[in-house]
Each structure stands twice: as structure tokens, then as C-alpha cells.
Amino acid sequence: AQSVAQPEDQVNVAEGNPLTVKCTYSVSGNPYLFWYVQYPNRGLQFLLKYITGDNLVKGSYGFEAEFNKSQTSFHLKKPSALVSDSALYFCAVRDMGPSGAGSYQLTFGKGTKLSVIP
Amino acid sequence: AAGVIQSPRHLIKEKRETATLKCYPIPRHDTVYWYQQGPGQDPQFLISFYEKMQSDKGSIPDRFSAQQFSDYHSELNMSSLELGDSALYFCASRQRQGANTGELFFGEGSRLTVL
Numbered sequence: 001a002q003s004v005a006q007p008e009d010q011v012n013v014a015e016g017n018p019l020t021v022k023c024t025y026s027v028s029g030n031p032y033l034f035w036y037v038q039y040p041n042r043g044l045q046f047l048l049k050y051i052t053g054d055n056l057v058k059g060s061y062g063f064e065a066e067f068n069k070s071q072t073s074f075h076l077k078k079p080s081a082l083v084s085d086s087a088l089y090f091c092a093v094r095d096m097g098p099s100g101a102g103s104y105q106l107t108f109g110k111g112t113k114l115s116v117i118p
Numbered sequence: 119a120a121g122v123i124q125s126p127r128h129l130i131k132e133k134r135e136t137a138t139l140k141c142y143p144i145p146r147h148d149t150v151y152w153y154q155q156g157p158g159q160d161p162q163f164l165i166s167f168y169e170k171m172q173s174d175k176g177s178i179p180d181r182f183s184a185q186q187f188s189d190y191h192s193e194l195n196m197s198s199l200e201l202g203d204s205a206l207y208f209c210a211s212r213q214r215q216g217a218n219t220g221e222l223f224f225g226e227g228s229r230l231t232v233l
Contacts, residue, residue: 034221036224041206041227041229042226042227043122043208043224043225043226043227044161044208044210044224045224046221046222046223046224049221090160090161105151105163105166105174105176106151106163106222107163108160108161108162109160110159110160111160
């Protein structure tokens with residue numbers, strides 16, 4: 001079974017400082033990894049994904065994430081935080097399984113609330 | 119660009135009533151997913167459909183049913199509503215055929231409140 005852990009319920013960072021939101025995963029095969037952002041009472045917006053290739057992936061709004069297979073991590077980062085980045089961030093995984101087929105459903109982490117302080 | 123459309127956006131029902139949520143996927147998307155997000159919780163997968171057939175099943179209660187129609191829109195039917203069914207229900211869509219890049223595109227959600 002696939003699972004995702006986001007160890008921090010909340011992350012506070014000052015505006016202009018770099019931010020990191022942590023995510024670790026567990027799958028039986030090869031993972032597809034995603035980050036989504038959710039603003040209050042809104043849907044989930046796709047930020048970025050790792051499928052294969054370069055371990056550092058770049059996404060929307062200046063966010064990037066680094067895939068680390070040995071640590072089974074996929075931490076979300078941004079060099080300089082904005083107040084408008086304050087939202088709930090979800091890491092998600094899709095387990096491709098050993099054959100590369102796998103299930104098409106995503107499993108989400110519990111979410112991390114990011115607060116960027118002016 | 120067209121997005122996933124969900125209706126209604128807000129719904130208030132009494133216990134033991136029924137409710138129906140609708141989802142219109144992005145054009146040319148053939149796969150629909152339903153997720154339930156309780157207050158302060160992560161989204162939980164309920165059920166998915168591909169080409170009008172159920173493709174995967176998650177933690178969907180027996181009181182709930184869903185289907186996908188020939189125009190690819192989907193409906194989630196909920197009966198004998200309980201207070202614990204109060205949640206934000208998301209629909210997401212994806213195009214399985216062709217480039218399979220994996221991400222789901224989510225709608226804005228339907229907020230169900232059961233009183």
C-alpha cells in the first residue's frame with residue numbers, strides 16, 4: 001500500500017526567506033509524486049510533479065521539489081516566500097508498482113499549513 | 119482553459135435525506151475521481167470511473183453510489199445522510215488515453231453540510 005507523510009502540521013516563515021515543506025513517501029514500486037496547494041474553501045491546485053528524470057523539478061509560482069530516492073522524500077521548496085504563498089500544501093503519491101502499471105488513484109498526505117509572515 | 123465543474127457548490131441537507139453531486143470533467147478527459155475531504159483532513163479517495171466503468175474503489179460507504187455517463191460527466195449519489203458525511207467533495211479528472219502524465223485536475227468542490 002502507498003502512503004505519504006507530511007511531518008509538519010504547520011510551517012511558519014518570514015516573507016522573503018526560503019521555505020521548505022517536507023514530504024516522505026512509501027510505495028512498493030516506482031512513485032509518481034505530486035504537490036498540490038489548497039486555498040481556503042477552494043479546490044486543489046496542481047503545483048508540480050516528479051515522474052522520472054531530473055530529481056529537481058520546477059513547478060508553478062516559483063516552487064520546486066527535490067526527489068530523493070534513498071531518503072524516499074519529495075520536499076517542496078521556494079527560494080523566497082511570499083505572503084500570498086500562505087495556504088495548505090498537500091503531497092501526494094501514485095504507486096506505479098513494479099510493472100509500471102499501478103493504480104491511478106492518488107494518496108494524499110495530511111497536509112501542511114504554510115504561513116508566510118510579512 | 120476549461121476546468122472541472124462541480125455542482126452544487128454548497129448543499130445543506132438533513133439527516134437521512136439524500137443528495138446528488140455532479141461533476142463535469144475537463145473536455146476530452148475520460149477518467150473521473152471522487153474524493154471526500156472532512157474538516158481539517160486530507161482528501162480521501164472514494165471511487166473512480168474510466169469510460170463509464172468503475173475503475174477503482176476506495177473508502178466509499180455502501181450508502182453512496184456513483185456513475186459516469188456517456189458524456190463523461192459523473193454523479194455521486196448519497197443516501198441516508200449522516201452528520202459525518204459533512205465534508206468537501208472533490209471531483210477530479212484526467213485523460214487516461216494518450217500522454218499519461220499522472221496529475222489529476224480538481225474541481226472547486228461541493229461542500230455538503232448535514233444538519
